[in-house]
Amino acid sequence: MDPLVWEWINFAVRWLHVVTAIAWIGSSFYFIHLDASLTKREGLPAGVSGDAWQVHGGGFYHMMKYTVAPVALPEKLTWFKWESYATWMSGFFLLCVLYYRGADLFLIDPAVMEMPVWAAIAVSAGSLVVGWYVYDRLCRSSLADSDLRLALVGFAFLVAAAFVFAHLFSGRGAMLQVGALIGTIMAANVFLVIIPNQKIVVGDLLAGRTPDPAYGRTAKQRSLHNNYLTLPVVFLMLSNHYPTSFGTRYNWVIVAVVIVMGAVIRHFFNSRHAGRGSPWWTWAVAAAGGGLVVWLASAGPREAVASATAGSTVDFAAVEEVVISRCSMCHAATPVWDGIAAPPRGVRLDTADEIRRHADPIRLQAVLSDAMPPGNITGITADERRLLSMWTGQGR
Structure with missing residues (x-):
């Protein structure tokens, strides 16, 4: 259908x-x-x-x-x-x-x-x-x-x-x-x-x-x-x-x-x-x-994700690669995941600008919790979640 x-x-x-x-x-x-x-x-x-x-x-x-x-019931009972x-x-x-x-x-x-x-x-x-x-x-x-x-x-x-x-x-x-x-x-x-x-x-x-x-x-x-x-x-x-x-x-x-x-x-x-x-x-x-x-x-997801450390920096290109490879099959202008007609909640993660704009939701969904990807269907790794944690925690 x-x-x-x-x-x-x-x-x-x-x-x-x-x-x-x-x-x-x-x-x-x-x-x-x-x-x-x-x-x-x-x-x-x-x-x-x-x-x-x-x-x-x-x-x-x-x-x-x-x-x-x-003693007796009325004619109509609701x-x-x-x-x-x-x-x-x-x-x-x-x-x-x-x-x-x-x-x-x-x-x-x-x-x-x-x-x-x-x-x-x-x-x-x-x-x-x-x-x-x-x-x-x-x-x-x-x-x-x-x-x-x-x-x-x-x-x-x-x-x-x-x-x-x-x-x-x-x-x-x-x-x-x-x-x-x-x-x-x-x-x-x-x-x-x-x-x-x-x-x-x-x-x-x-x-x-x-x-x-x-x-x-x-x-x-x-x-x-x-x-x-x-x-x-x-x-x-x-x-x-x-x-x-x-x-x-x-x-x-x-x-x-x-x-x-x-x-x-x-x-x-x-x-x-x-x-x-x-x-x-x-x-x-x-x-x-x-x-x-x-x-x-606040205990976070089932598998703990390391927090960003003072002075830590992350190459955004690596972040972009993780998000696009693990999230953009659904969160794109035209999702390729079967059964999904539009990006969930209107969130697109298929460009660098969109990824930066949604940094806080990414932290909530993939760092502070393991809600995304759903059921980890795309196989995001613990190291990749740590990378997202460092990027979202360094003030961007």
Whole structure:
């Protein structure tokens, strides 16, 4: 297929994915807020655990929540599910369009592990299935009796997955894979647990049976997991645009820190909305986590690159030779790499002037991280990265 067509397919699917994710996250945050702000008071209908009054768009709304379910169902019942399904489906399609179709560029890094394209795709897709199965088994075990204990074990599982992915795929691919795993867990929670449990309750009501409250408790626990995982998964999906997040030595540790940061930020808002006070300490933890992430990123790529020494000079002709031989097949007026219709992000590195103009991005992508070339597909050497480090560090 023509590269231009693939480019627009990529853009269209990414647009759809972002729109559906906004809808899913927005409804999730709203209902978590609503659930936390409900107040129990006298005079509520039987079975109602609390209510809340809200104003929006010039109108007033009176919201009530039943502990299990109302005695009788209304004629029309709105289900919130398609946002999550569409987000996952568009995300998986994007994974196929970009990372599976371009596995040799974005998923595989021979310096991490040599594997054929088919094997990388199989491991990537299979890990989503296995990851969901392990998570689901944990949630169905006795660990589920304690939200905190289950959360700690789940956190350890995700960090372990990040470590494994970092030793299987490229840095970019590893971060995306962790995000895809979390997204799969979140969508499967809706598709395989939350909605089916709600349908069981509806079925019981229609049949005149008293619903089992256990179904609601289980669904609420999975919904709570989705709530706390939302911010980390957004970070992971954005990470592929920022090389020092994925292309550095401790990218899997960065994942662990970001999960904690996302959890404490959500805890702040959940506590505030529930009227339990504002735990401002969470922002101190998040800020410390942000500082730790920057420090971890400063360790540089997997293979350390020497910094420029005082008084060191570099022959620009040697720099130009490295950049043109390792980068210009994509970053040129007319890229020669199959499937790339235009220089990525409009960056050209096929002339001396363009190379000088993009010295700072070169340092970010190829010295402070090993993001470029993707998967080191062109085989840039450690000595060549040192040369770029000396040139970009000497003030040019």
